[in-house]
Amino acid sequence: MELVIGRVAKSHGVRGELVVEVRTDEPEERFVSGGTLRGRLPRSGTVRDFTVESVREHSGRLLVSLTGVADRTAADALRGLLFVIDSADLPPSEDPDEFYDHELEGLQVQLTDGTVVGSVREVLHSAAGELLAVRAAEDGREILVPFVTAIVPTVSLADRVIVLDPPEGLLDPE
Structure with missing residues (x-):
């Protein structure tokens, strides 16, 4: 299974740098000169494979230069490119309370009494922390x-x- 570790948002400047939105907890290990x-x-x-020439942080994203991408036109052609890895290449987590996103996606979500709430559609990463996007079994809405x-x-x-042991109102339809 392929996992996305970054996405090219746009070009940066005229020398072919790419603005990359990071989607991994270990960018310093994945995006290396x-x-x-x-x-x-x-x-x-x-x-296709790309060789990284340089990487630097910029406004919460990475600016990445790749071999063979020397100007804005070449960089613009890569807009939307997804950098991926194979999930089989990931080492097992040493912390029992840490999970890879793909391990959680598809899991059944239930209350402490066994009532089925739905299933995890995806894991969202926000400034406030991680959120589970759960598709409700009852009506298909996202919680x-x-x-x-x-x-x-x-x-x-x-x-x-x-x-789940949700606080009052968390699962209520809006």
Whole structure:
């Protein structure tokens, strides 16, 4: 399974730098000068490898220069490019309370009494922390659940279940 670790938002300047939105907790390990990144072009789905020339932080994103991308036109052609890795290449987490997004997606979400709420559609990363986007079993609406121990006391990858103990009103339709 491919996991997205970054997305090219746009070009930056005239020398081919790319503005990359980071989608990994370890950008310093993934985006390294001299390293290779696998990129999937959004329109064609074509996958190709890119060599990183340089990386620097800029306004919460990365500015990345790639070998062979020397001007704004070449950089603009890569807009929307997804940098991906294979989930099989990820080491297992050493912390039992840390999970990769793909491990949580698709898990059944239920209350402490066993009532099924729905399933995790995706994990969202915001400035305020992680949120589980849960598709409600009852009506298909999306429920955003803060991924904190007080609300999500149990995650069982083996049983493919997440248990919620939500505060009053969190699951109510708006």
